[in-house]
Amino acid sequence: MSIDTLTGRFAALTLLFVALAELFVLVPAVSNFRMDYLQTRLEKAQIASLALLAAPEDENITADLESELLANAGVYNVVLRRDDVRQLVLSSPLPGPIAATYDLRESSLFRNGIASVRQLLDRKDEVIRVIGAPVNHAGQLIEITLSTAPLRAAMSEFGLRVLITSAVLILLTAAVLNLAAQRLILKPIRRVISHMASYSASPEDTRLIITPDARIVEVREAETALASMQATLTQALKQKERLAGLGQAVAKISHDLRNILTTSQIFADRLEDSDDPAVRKAAPKLVNSITRAVNLCETTLAFGKAEEPAPTLSRFDLRGLVDEITEAETLLSEGGDAIGTVDFVVDISSNLVIRADRDQLHRVLSNLIRNARQAIETSGNSGTIEIAATETDQDWIIRVGDSGPGLPQKARDYLFQPFTGTTRKGGSGLGLAIAADLVRGHGGKLELLRSDESGTEFRVILPRGALIENFDVE
Structure with a gap:
């Protein structure tokens, strides 16, 4: 002993x-x-x-x-x-x-x-x-x-x-106390340990979840807490297993569908040269729809890989990047069927230079700005999207806010979780999840500051003191 x-x-x-x-x-x-x-x-x-x-x-x-x-x-x-x-x-x-x-x-x-x-x-x-x-x-x-x-x-x-x-x-x-302790205290504790060991070997098996029956109050409370944890973990593992299987199936379908849609996109582009006015009028809408479908397939495939390349850090003008994104979103807004208009307000100094992966930050800001634009257009009202940026001794801070209708509670609860955080019909719910992963890859964080009837505002924080040796640097 x-x-x-x-x-x-x-x-x-x-x-x-x-x-x-x-x-x-x-x-x-x-x-x-x-x-x-x-x-x-x-x-x-x-x-x-x-x-x-x-x-x-x-x-x-x-x-x-x-x-x-x-x-x-x-x-x-x-x-x-x-x-x-x-x-x-x-x-x-x-x-x-x-x-x-x-x-x-x-x-x-x-x-x-x-x-x-x-x-x-x-x-x-x-x-x-x-x-x-x-x-x-x-x-x-x-x-x-x-x-x-x-x-x-x-x-x-x-x-x-x-x-x-x-x-x-x-x-x-x-000797008597030891025998009593073995019987009354240590035996129930060993039973809990044995259940934990058995459960860890096969956590998907619900039969291995402990049934609280100890007579000692403290041990029974421990068994109850363990049973609750095991039940939650088993359910989560089954859920992840189902999602993993679903993700593999979706990835395979998206791969083949993307090839089909790419071919359709090529033929749809030629419809703009048709002699039929109705066909020429409908062609841009068809092209836009196919383009969105292709983008959805590519986004799904990118997320299904569950990996993003390490950020390649470089210094660039943030205002130029934001202007590039807003110009593209303005063209999409003008070419759509939205009733209201969307105005873009950029409050970023032309001298603000940051160090980040330009392509990845482009994806992050494009997602936030596009979501804001689509939220305003879906509401049927005109609105404003404001993009601002500041810097401190420790961080670069980028804010993207809109005057849209705000996010419902369900969307806020699952905002950065894939396939669950979307409120737009036809949306995949992958955009914000991918954006959050890209920002975390920079050592920063993506936060929802507010979302109510006055609009929604996100904040991107990129640390200035990130260790360069952790990334690829141009």
Whole structure:
């Protein structure tokens, strides 16, 4: 069992805390044993002295008997105080001076604990005086002297027994707690881990989603959260799998359709030279429709590749690029069937030079401006598209805003997601998704600042401090 496992750490903590608890129990236990030991010596000394006092006055006890009485009591001297008279009842030579005096009548738990620890740690054999109250009121006090060596030996033996007993209890307690933890805590956790491992091997299999049934509240909450996450992930994987299959099918269809439409476009161009006025009038509309269809196929194919070349950075005049785009959109607007007119307002200094991939930025701004123009034309009202740009020490900032009807909530929720962010009939929803990818490729970001009844405004942020070594530079 490793200490790095939850089981090992739980067992180590159990042993540690139980050992600390036993340590706090050991000191009071040894202190109480010391008090009982000294009290017993006082009682034995009192019995020995009373036996001597009960003898006839004209009879003296022999030295051997006195020594035997002192040896049985485990003391050197016995002094009784009766009727305010202090009397040395039993005595023998002391092996040394009295090192300390302890009055059991004034002893406290704290004092007794300190004295017990001191006597256990002090390995010298000393003589101490102990004072106590005689039992059964047989005098005012009793005083004895004794050696600390037998006391220390008895305390050590008692402490060792307590430690051995404590060690057994600690091991038993740790074993029981460990078994309980294994059963009640670790087993449910291992079940969650096992479900996670099984699910990671086959996340598409809904049978592997965990069913929350733990009795522990916290573990059940974890299982519930895991089940929710697994269900969401499984659904997302199935959705992505279906979209991947659909994307491959659309890409194949778009490839073949583009070839067909390209051929049709060539023939449609020749219709403008027809002698029939109706045909000549309808030809531009047919060409525009076929052109849009070809562009849709090419856009779908480009997105289906899921890759864009790294930006080729170069310095160029931003105003010239925007003028080029607005001129093309103006021609498309004038050549269409829109009822209202679209005015373009460009607020960009002719001296503003930026560093970016010109072709990719052309695609980004063309998409934003074309979407704005089509939104205004679809509303049937006239409107304005404003393109502005500023620069800071860190970024170039380009804003494209319009006075159109604004985007509905559904479009704002899925704005930069392919096939979902479009609101225009016939739109693919790829334009903004591709534009956002191109801007991210520059290290920047494309944001929707606002979209309400007053219009829509996008912001393109291109960092000036982008690391040149990350891109191809002309």
